[in-house]
Amino acid sequence: xxxxxxEKPLLFFLAIIxxxxxxxxLKNQTQSQSQRSLSLAPTSTKLxxxxxxxxxxxxxxxxxxxxxxxxxxxxxxxxxxxxxxxxKFNPSLKTGHTIPKWWETxxxxxxxxxxxVPSSVRxxxxxxxxxxxxxxxxRAQLASFVRNKIETKVLPLDSNGIYLILTAKDVIVxxxxxxxxxxxxxxxxxxxxxxxxxxxxxPSVQCPGLCAWPxxxxxxxxxxxxLVAPNGVGTDGMVMNIxxxxxxxxTNPFKNGYYQxxxxxxxxxxxxxxxxxxxxxxxxxxxxxxxxxxxxxxFNAYGVxxxxxxxxxxxxxxxxxxxxxx
Numbered sequence: 001x002x003x004x005x006x007e008k009p010l011l012f013f014l015a016i017i018x019x020x021x022x023x024x025x026l027k028n029q030t031q032s033q034s035q036r037s038l039s040l041a042p043t044s045t046k047l048x049x050x051x052x053x054x055x056x057x058x059x060x061x062x063x064x065x066x067x068x069x070x071x072x073x074x075x076x077x078x079x080x081x082x083x084x085x086x087x088k089f090n091p092s093l094k095t096g097h098t099i100p101k102w103w104e105t106x107x108x109x110x111x112x113x114x115x116x117v118p119s120s121v122r123x124x125x126x127x128x129x130x131x132x133x134x135x136x137x138x139r140a141q142l143a144s145f146v147r148n149k150i151e152t153k154v155l156p157l158d159s160n161g162i163y164l165i166l167t168a169k170d171v172i173v174x175x176x177x178x179x180x181x182x183x184x185x186x187x188x189x190x191x192x193x194x195x196x197x198x199x200x201x202x203p204s205v206q207c208p209g210l211c212a213w214p215x216x217x218x219x220x221x222x223x224x225x226x227l228v229a230p231n232g233v234g235t236d237g238m239v240m241n242i243x244x245x246x247x248x249x250x251t252n253p254f255k256n257g258y259y260q261x262x263x264x265x266x267x268x269x270x271x272x273x274x275x276x277x278x279x280x281x282x283x284x285x286x287x288x289x290x291x292x293x294x295x296x297x298x299f300n301a302y303g304v305x306x307x308x309x310x311x312x313x314x315x316x317x318x319x320x321x322x323x324x325x326x
Contacts (some may be wrong), residue, residue, distance in 0.1 A: 018305060030046050047272055048315050051263075053256025056160050056196070057115040062250055063161035066126035067149070070135075070168025076202075079231045079307065083239055086303035087121045097290070097301050099309070102325050104242075106269065107260055108317035109251040117250045133290070137167075138174045139199075143187045145199045150189055157189060162196045164242070168203040169234060177207035181263075182241040184249040196253045200241045204234025212237030214277070214286045214298075215310075224284065229299035230308040243311045244270040258317075273313040273322035281313075287324060300325050 029061050040300065056062055064084065086099040106117040127149070130166035133141050146163045149155040155163065162184070167173055175183070176199070184198040203211035209219030215229035229236040248268035251258045278287025278300055289298040290310065299308035316323040 001326070002024055019295050042279050047260050047267070047320070048148070048258050048269065048317065049260060050258050051256045052254055053115055053252075054108065055111045055115075055257055056162070056250045056253050057111050057113075057117060058160040059118065061118045061120040061122045062246065063124045063158050064246075065120060065155050065158070065161055065163045066123055067146075067163065067165045068126065068128045069165055070129075070131060072166070072168055072202075075232070076235050079235050080238065080242070081123070082303050082305050082307045083242065083309060084121065084123045085305075086301075086307065086309070088304075095302060097325050099239045099301055099303055099311070102301055102311050102314070105314040105316050105323045106247060106250060109269065121246060124158070124161065127154060131171075131189065134170045135170060136189075139183070141186075141215045142173070142199055143185065143197060145237060146195070147187055147189060150195070152321055157195065158194060159193060159195060164245070165197065165199045166238065166242075167201045169205045171201065173199060173201055177202045177203065177210060179210075181207075181237075182210035182245045184253075185264045186254050194254070196249050198245045200238055203237040203241075204232070208233050208237060211241060218284075225300040227286070227289075230292065230295065230299050230310075236310060239309055240312055247314055269314050270312045272315040274326065276313040276322045277310055278324050279326075281324075286310075312326075 010239045038225070066080075066084075083099070087103065088100075100120075103119070103121065107119060108116075110116045133145060142165055146155075146165070149163075150157050167176075181203065182198065182200040184196060186194050186196050187193045201211075207219060208216035212229075212233045213219075215233045216226050217224065226233075231239065247270045251269045252266065254261045255266075259268050260272065261267050275281060275283065276287060276290045281287035286298075289300050290308075291298050297308060299310050300308045301311050303309055311325065313322040313324050315321075
């Protein structure tokens with residue numbers, strides 16, 4: 001079975017990367033006109049095309065089934081759980097910089113019947129696994145792993161769900177850190193049923209410069225100053241890549257949804273905006289971000305329990321541009 005990867009197109013990007021230090025105040029940095037002209041934002045009005053296939057539009061929310069593979073700290077689990085909890089609107093957050101506001105851009109992605117991607121994401125069930133597949137795993141093993149969990153009723157069969165496998169920092173997954181920070185694919189459960197699976201690994205040990213940038217010195221190109229991570233380099237790397245996967249799997253779950261280029265290595269809703277986190281982004285600079293005045297951590301979104309997150313831009317079909325949280 002061929003596996004579609006959600007490759008993060010950073011190899012060229014990181015080859016020329018120069019990280020610019022972020023200001024240590026709550027005000028955003030102002031960039032010159034020449035810097036803005038280097039923006040990573042694509043200009044083609046047909047960058048992301050619809051290929052006619054189904055999206056995850058069968059229920060009112062994207063259902064996520066979390067599989068924690070390996071040993072995760074309580075801090076890591078709590079942070080990622082808070083990310084998902086933040087998809088539920090919090091009226092105490094009187095700002096546009098929220099997870100629901102970020103996810104709102106996916107509403108421009110509609111299926112053949114004109115039905116948009118669900119406006120919310122929710123964790124329906126989560127389970128743990130203590131290295132049953134070992135610590136060196138092939139992608140095909142992850143597919144069989146998810147199929148087994150469904151067939152043995154550990155997890156329900158949900159055609160509108162994403163079975164998201166999170167692997168700990170000591171687990172090596174095929175092609176992870178080899179130009180790929182995460183991937184999503186689909187698995188046949190029976191002759192009539194298939195589900196979406198996804199993988200995101202902890203990059204803190206294996207490849208922080210590739211999969212946790214801008215919170216780590218870039219893996220390629222001239223070294224630069226890394227930004228301060230609000231939740232830890234590895235954890236925030238996972239947060240960014242989980243966000244990428246959620247958007248990509250929701251809008252292109254079966255390889256025939258919204259994408260540009262080769263279906264086996266497509267540019268999707270977020271990967272079309274790789275490296276863009278705030279206004280004014282250009283190669284090596286993630287854009288203007290908010291900075292916590294105490295911790296100096298850079299972020300662009302607030303979450304529940306006073307969390308701060310950094311989320312990637314999503315290609316907005318209505319404006320044909322990479323939309324940042326504002």
